[in-house]
Amino acid sequence: MKHQEALTQYLAAFVTGLVHAGIKDVVISPGSRSTPLAMLMAAHTDLRIYMNIDERSAGFFALGLAKASRKPVALLCTSGTAAANYYPAVVEASLSRIPLIVLTADRPHELRNVGAPQAIDQIHLYGHHVRWFTDMALPEEGRAQANYAETFAVRAVKEATGLPKGPVHLNFPFREPLIPILNPNPFSQQRPPLLIENGRLLLPIESIKKLAEEWQTIEKGLIVCGPIDELGFSESVQNLAEKLGFPILADPLSQLRSNVVTDNHVIDSYDAILKSEKAVEQLKPELIIRFGDMPVSKPLSLFVKNLQDLQYVIVDGGAGWREPNHMATTMINSDEAIFCDDLAAQILESKKSKWLKMWLEMDVIAKDAISTYMVPSEELEEGKAVFELAKLLPEESTVFVGNSMPIRDMDTFFHKNKSNIRVMANRGANGIDGVVSSALGAAVHERPLFLVIGDLSFFHDMNGLLAAKLHKLNINIILLNNDGGGIFSYLPQAKEPKYFELLYGTPTGLNYEHAVQMYHGQYTKVFDWEGFKLAILEAVSHEGLNVIEIPTDRAKNLESHREMWQRVSREINNYLQDVE
Incomplete structure (x- = not known):
């Protein structure tokens, strides 16, 4: 006792x-x-x-x-x-x-x-x-x-x-016995609580003034926003961009594409733009200011990595070191939103520039090329699934995105809007494990929630679906089923066909309807885009677990993406040739 x-x-x-x-x-x-x-x-x-x-x-x-x-x-x-x-x-x-x-x-x-x-x-x-x-x-x-x-x-x-x-x-x-005494109430006697207060890092005003004086004279600057989900940051960084006259290259996880204060600075098609060699050659900035973790876009990462004589500033409110390219010239430990507010306050007039105008025009051209290619397509493919979903999402909804191809398609096809849609993903280790469970955890606080996930990642965490049943959670899962690891079709491994399917394609041939039924969920398999639209519209009012499966073809998906990117590059090249 x-x-x-x-x-x-x-x-x-x-x-x-x-x-x-x-x-x-x-x-x-x-x-x-x-x-x-x-x-x-x-x-x-x-x-x-x-x-x-x-x-x-x-x-x-x-x-x-x-x-x-x-x-x-x-x-x-x-x-x-x-x-x-x-x-x-x-x-x-x-x-x-x-x-x-x-x-x-x-x-x-x-x-x-x-x-x-x-x-x-x-x-x-x-x-x-x-x-x-x-x-x-x-x-x-x-x-x-x-x-x-x-x-x-x-x-x-x-x-x-x-x-x-x-x-x-x-x-x-713990030693046995392990049963505590719950009667009388073990929490009836309490001492006054020990309180904690973690502060935020701030840059001295003298340093802010010096940066403002220097940066407002720079014409070719870029603000790059990777994954970041801090309240108030979106508005603050857009205000700073307006003062400096810099475009913002906004990652889908930056929360900037769907919290657009002004349409005049956020660029969301940079991944497609920077697939053009001509664009890479002509769009060299003098200054990059980066907020958040490393962006998803590989073309952007390569673009930055190959720049010379560049001021590359990373602002990190967590006082970490997130710079795998080793290109940074300045690391600033400061709360991101406060940094933007303090810096913007030191710049009296907003700046307009030809540099910003050029980025905005290319952004429109790239999106038009993507839309022109995607709209008439009847083929069920992963990129169009995200393209169509973006148009159907209700305001104030949340999208949790799986890794590999889904997050990359989100980068390409989820464009800026004013619907205040929160986008989340597990981009720390970029793994395909635990994505279903993470999305269900998020669904406790976010509704409606849509999870966009590939079939291997879904399989990898299928037992996570039990949480939806046990805790009566509402989640709409868009399952992109290309029967294997679609991301590898874009990598050098695809050039080795002898062992590709065995080691990388890894088809499972599973019928996921049975798994969904086991967890008392609703399952819909779509065969055309009209069926997808109806399934999404119905999903908003559906309670509990709802899985919408889209069967796709890996080879056709690869071909479609490459053809679309080539079209975008041709349009961007034509534009840059005209402005030379």
Whole structure:
């Protein structure tokens, strides 16, 4: 009884600390050793509990929750390989700066390294992928130990939401018996909460003034916005672009394509434009200011990498180092929105320029060429699926995008609008794993939510669909089924046909209707674009899991993309020849 009292007091204090630090959502996978924490979390009235049986799915579900809410989420599992199954989600959270509080139950010290069942080495299990790790003390009675537990809960949230944000890991050794005492209420006695306040990085006003003085004299400047999802940034960076007279090359994950304050600066077809060698040759800027992570576009990345005598400035509010091309000349650690506001305030008049006019005209030409090619096409192919979806999305909706081809098609075919559509993806490690679960986690906070995903990525995380059934979540999944790994058709591996299908094409030949039915979802297979349009319009009012499958052909998809890009390049080349 004394052990259970100590266990209860200790862990009730820890759970209280999490709540005081702002944790509201907890994802739990079932297990015995994690019982005391799980039961106390379930007993706390301020916590929302989401059960997820498979730990790999649970990790990504928690990641999607945190990504959508922009708040830290706690994640709890039992000891052993259960904790190892969190690893992919922890890696993604680290690279994409998502705050996860990873809590793993463990055997007590006397049962480690002695062959006890379900015991693995969980010390620093996630290595450098977490911002902070601690092996918690065994539960003991007394106010001092309760204060320690509560303080470490608050510290865990502080570390996860610091700069840069990311996952933390707390490992909890528990001795049996594992059942806490829930009556009387273990949360009735609380000390005043320990509060945390993480600040934002700001650049001194003297530095801002110096940059404003220098940059407003530059004619050929570019603002590049990669994946970034910070409230207020979209409006701030567009205001800065107007003052400087620079175009904004806006990645689909920058939240700029669908939160357009003015049509006069956002460029969304740069990926297609920069496939033209003539454009690459003639569009050399003097200055690039980049916000957010690396953009999706490979042509843009190659364009920047091959520039000479360039001022390349990266502004990062997370104080990280996201520059794989090693081209940066200045790294600025400052909150992105505040930086834009402060800089714009130092520039009195907005600037118009021939450089900006040329980018805007090319953007229109590229979009017209894409539209002219795509509109009459009757073929079911992946690019047109995104092209048509973009026109059908309701205002204030969210699109979660799978990696490989879907995110690249989003880059090409999702153009600027004023519908305030939020676009999300797991671009930290760019993996195809856990995408279904992440999207379902996001669906807790975002509705309506559409997931655009390829068949291999869907298969890879098919058990993630259980969350939709268990938690009655609403999600519309557009399944692009080319029966294999379509992205590899665009890579050099495709030139080796002897082993291509075996090693890279990897067709599965699966009927996904059966899987959807197993999870009590609605399934629709479309055979023409009118059927797709009707399915999307019906999806908005549909409750629960809804899967719309579009069968496509990998070879025809590759041919269609290449022909379209060639058309865009011809139009861009003709335009540049005329302006020379």
